[in-house]
Amino acid sequence: MPCPLCDDSGWKPVERDGARFVTRCECWRDTLATRLLTDARLPRRYQHCSLDTFVTYGNESLQRAVAAAKVVADKFPTVDRGLFLLGPPGVGKTHIAVATLKAIVERKRITALFYDTRELLRAIRQTYDASEAATESTVLRPILGCDLLVLDDLGAEKSTEWVEETLNLIVNHRYSERKTTMFTSNYDDKPDISDPDSLLCRIGYRMRSRLHEMCEFIHLDGADYRELPPNGDVDDLRMMWQQRRQQPMKTRALPSRANPARAQLRSPDQGDGQLKWTGGRAGT
Ligand SMILES: [Zn+2]
16 A cells, blocks of 8 residues: 555655645655665564563663663764673673664664674675675675674684784774774673683784773673573573572583684783794704
């Protein structure tokens, strides 16, 4: 059925002070939001997410995260910093990130993109294959230029020099262009580079310090929603959360990694990181 206001032209006639002109119809705005959300590449299982329906079951860290997300959604685009949501798997980080993206797109009708970090790197890498139609810039341009970017599961990728360079390029570009970016990560933001489960070990000093400049870090802890039985409810979540809290941090297992991290393992004040090879002596 065509729109009764504009007959699907997207422009509706209005009359003000005796003058007649046209203005954008509401249906056009709704269609635009739908299109922008389709283009945002939200994973299907998260498409229903919303900040208003997110269940926090009395968990303060989740309440804090949702409150901060609502502030970003309300103030966008005049926000100084994006959000960095950290915490163990299954607590709702991706849910909150997607819900924030949706709220902003629906209200402000801006361009947004969601990417799992590993998937993004894979997509860029694929463009190096000569048989691929997409080029590096066709994948990168929207990542660098969209109004809002969500990078999910940062740190899960195997760190190589190329991965570091690529992620630094994206993060630094968005930082200097003052584009809002949100991240999620399963890794803890402790300043201990020797701990393989620290965000620092996964992404290196340079990236971590830049991320602290461009994001508000919010630590979430809670029940693992993925362990909630299909007929489970808020009370189950509360109970699961209590049980999880009684476990020592270490056993709230992170996904096991076949490849150990290799992000900049030197501290920034250790100079250029050149190998202290003593040269020629080996032959003597
Ligand atoms: Zn219309």
